[in-house]
Amino acid sequence: MKKGKIIFVFIFSILLKNILFGQSNISDTLRIKLNNAESIFLNNNYQLLAQKYNIESQKALIIQAKLLPNPNFSYGRGPVFPLNDPNSNYPKSSFFSNSESSASISQLITTAGKRNKQIKIAEKTASLSEFQFYDLVRTLKFTLRSDFFNLFYLQQSASVYDKEIANLEVIVNAFNEQEGKGYISQKEVVRIKAQLYTLKSEYNDLENQINDIESELRLLLQLKQQYILPVISEDNIIDITPSKYSYSILLDSAYVNRPDLAISKLNTNLSNLNYSYQKSLTVPDITASASYDKQGSYAQNFHSIGISFDLPFLNRNQGNIKSAQAIKKTNEINEKLQVLTIEEQVSRALQKAIDNDKLYKSIDKAFSLKFDSLLNEVFLNYKKRNISLIDFLDFYEAYKQNVIQVNTIKYNRVNAFEEINFYTGTSLFN
Numbered sequence: 001m002k003k004g005k006i007i008f009v010f011i012f013s014i015l016l017k018n019i020l021f022g023q024s025n026i027s028d029t030l031r032i033k034l035n036n037a038e039s040i041f042l043n044n045n046y047q048l049l050a051q052k053y054n055i056e057s058q059k060a061l062i063i064q065a066k067l068l069p070n071p072n073f074s075y076g077r078g079p080v081f082p083l084n085d086p087n088s089n090y091p092k093s094s095f096f097s098n099s100e101s102s103a104s105i106s107q108l109i110t111t112a113g114k115r116n117k118q119i120k121i122a123e124k125t126a127s128l129s130e131f132q133f134y135d136l137v138r139t140l141k142f143t144l145r146s147d148f149f150n151l152f153y154l155q156q157s158a159s160v161y162d163k164e165i166a167n168l169e170v171i172v173n174a175f176n177e178q179e180g181k182g183y184i185s186q187k188e189v190v191r192i193k194a195q196l197y198t199l200k201s202e203y204n205d206l207e208n209q210i211n212d213i214e215s216e217l218r219l220l221l222q223l224k225q226q227y228i229l230p231v232i233s234e235d236n237i238i239d240i241t242p243s244k245y246s247y248s249i250l251l252d253s254a255y256v257n258r259p260d261l262a263i264s265k266l267n268t269n270l271s272n273l274n275y276s277y278q279k280s281l282t283v284p285d286i287t288a289s290a291s292y293d294k295q296g297s298y299a300q301n302f303h304s305i306g307i308s309f310d311l312p313f314l315n316r317n318q319g320n321i322k323s324a325q326a327i328k329k330t331n332e333i334n335e336k337l338q339v340l341t342i343e344e345q346v347s348r349a350l351q352k353a354i355d356n357d358k359l360y361k362s363i364d365k366a367f368s369l370k371f372d373s374l375l376n377e378v379f380l381n382y383k384k385r386n387i388s389l390i391d392f393l394d395f396y397e398a399y400k401q402n403v404i405q406v407n408t409i410k411y412n413r414v415n416a417f418e419e420i421n422f423y424t425g426t427s428l429f430n
Helices: 002-021 034-044 046-066 114-178 186-221 234-238 247-257 259-280 318-361 365-383 389-424
Strands: 029-033 072-078 100-109 227-231 286-293 302-308
Touching: 029 034, 034 046, 034 114, 034 186, 046 114, 114 186, 114 227, 114 259, 114 389, 186 227, 186 389, 234 389, 247 259, 247 318, 247 389, 259 318, 318 389, 365 389
Parallel strands: 029 227
Antiparallel strands: 072 100, 100 286, 286 302
């Protein structure tokens, strides 16, 4: 008993020193709430900013499509070099004397509604870029929120490793100090060191996972090198229930709000417009012109008007029409596939939320609290040498596994609700 008290006093003194002097504050740590993170994301994310400029680019093409073709003007005067031709009506002519001048102006006139079709295509393309922006926001926002919750619960799990590794390191150091004095068996020293190395290896893997998520969050928020500490009120999350909305309500929300479905519909509309436009190209455009010739025709000061157009005998745009028709059918099939995909995604997301919520609510909340209180009791019993070191370590292992499992269950539950938001294109569970 006396030997055990000596060991405990030595270990406890090192633990106390570690607590008092081993703490340090990290100055480059960002504590942030989810709503603040979303605000920073919407204002600073470079992908969103780039997509906004793409929208402006596509809207500018609407203006371009509405513009009429420029008229064409041509003018000629000669001769450039003086002529001496006795057979001519003007035996002596030059650029400035007895010269010939001609001018013409022409205007391309599009037919078969090509201009209106091009305007509609430009308008639909601009709308497509807007929905692509909304879909990008939806996708990146889901990544942000999912990473935010995942980081929070992983950091909760990491704190258990911090505590256990710190305590075991203190015990190992104490054992090293007592080595050779006969108080501790070599078998226990080896056992606790092996446990410590295992914890450090697991903790390193967990830290890599945390660092990867933090890196992704920093890119989403355009932050410099900072440690991100999510601030979450779990009381608000506990009250969320998947039974709040039925499958039919969620599905209707997805039909209305999913930007990728709107993109699929717009692609179908665009392919229809393109098909109609390609058919209109079989009708040749007309070029109207007016000309003036001073003295190069059969009469002086000759005025004329005329038209010109291609004769659609060889090329009637057959290949482009056939291609547009195939693309039209492809997009129609893709739209139907998108609807079926949404129905399955919403159904699976709701079922996953129900399953994860059921699992979470089956956890005995008092069980975790008992685990926390037992941690101190186990330490006191170890102090009194009522339990062996192996039992002490086994309890630490069980405590760690319990905390990690509970945090995983909590994350899976809240992420299932985030998936419902993602697949419905809404913020029903927020």
